Amino acid sequence: MGRLSGYVRTGVTHPEEAPLLREAVTLLFDGKTEAEATRWLASRGMLTPRGNTFRREVLHRLLANPRLAGLDESGKPIEGWDERVLEPDVFHRLQKLFEERSEKRGKSRDAHHYLVTGGCALCDECAHSMVGSRAHAEAPPSYKCDDCGKTRINADRLEDFVVEHVLAELLKPGARQRLEKLECDIEAEVARLKEHIEGAAERDASIGDLYGRGLIVKAAFLAAQKASKEDVRVSKLRLKQLEQMTDLPIGDVHDLVAWWRTASHAAKKGLVLLEVEHVRVGRAQGSQDPEKRVLIDWRQPTS
CATH class of the missing domain: 3.90.1750.20 (Putative Large Serine Recombinase; Chain B, Domain 2)
Structure with missing residues (x-):
């Protein structure tokens, strides 16, 4: 840090x-x-x-x-x-x-439920996450880089582009089988993360035992405690994101387009995150066209 x-x-x-x-x-x-x-x-x-x-x-x-x-x-x-x-x-x-x-x-702005936040949308300039933002209180919702601040794009423009391409992917042959494999991968990672988080107390106890026996100095003990706390925090955030991608009503892939029109925001976001690894957004450079600014990295099954 x-x-x-x-x-x-x-x-x-x-x-x-x-x-x-x-x-x-x-x-x-x-x-x-x-x-x-x-x-x-x-x-x-x-x-x-x-x-x-x-x-x-x-x-x-x-x-x-x-x-x-x-x-x-x-x-x-x-x-x-x-x-x-x-x-x-x-x-x-x-x-x-x-x-x-x-x-x-x-009080002066309507809430907007962002679709590709949480580490999905990345700034292609510096590779950091993009977050939901508004240029000012009355401005439309947008995404902007949370680090360099140089990359910004209208939320509706970006999300419509992503949704259009996700639904197009779902209509391709073999889409249902690929989604099922992706869900299996996600479920396996969820199980590993839960086990890892549950083992935090035991790992912390081991660190405390080493310190109590004088096998590590105080500075090393405090650093290990801090690292363990940060590891659990990151793991819980990752788990929360992954759990959005499970238990989706995949069914017949051709029904998903109709399902999308009435699905909840949480379900839509879960499906997008399941399909998409990252959405990389480039700087405007005179063009607001997502076709020229946005690149989608599709999630690939491990087996």
Whole structure:
């Protein structure tokens, strides 16, 4: 994991970045928007650890990270975290402010259920996931790269393109047999992940035993605990995604087009994720045509 803005290393604040972030938070408490706070940081020459100029979304994710206040995901103080960019009470006040502003923004937009989020849609520029987003409160839903931010595409345009090609694939000879094999692959991976997640407690106990017997130092013990927690988190996210792809009403593949018209969003998303490994989206470069910007990687059975 890379360095967190505001810190030189874990628990040690950056002498230049930390004061700037505290001042940016003060601006938010004084009624400034996140965009204004972002521009203020840029005017002070502050960059991300990767050397990029801060964007509003990047600043928001940073300020919503509990580690900025030396807290873990459950809100408890992290052992050995000696210095903090924000004090816990300030961090909690900030999260409440974010919630209040989010509620106000939410009233001006209709919800959109994105079809290829969760790691399916990728930016072809930097290979990172694309997320659901809107350019502003009144803008139509779109997808944008969650890392470089350079790639964006209208959600309806992308999803209509993907659905059209998925349904076309389902009409090809042998589609039903291929889907059944894919479901078997997914079910096998679901079983492996469940077993892996269930074994986390035993693995953590083994790590604790090694530390208790003095066979590993404290730093190694804490690092192993952290790695185990992250592994379980990623495994649970993957499991949740895979479980959307099982128990689909495949039946006669020719009926799926009619089924699609009345299926729930969850079922549609499950079928798309079963068929599609990734949807790679290129930058517009003067054309909004998905045929010129989008490439679908189809999921292939392992046997």
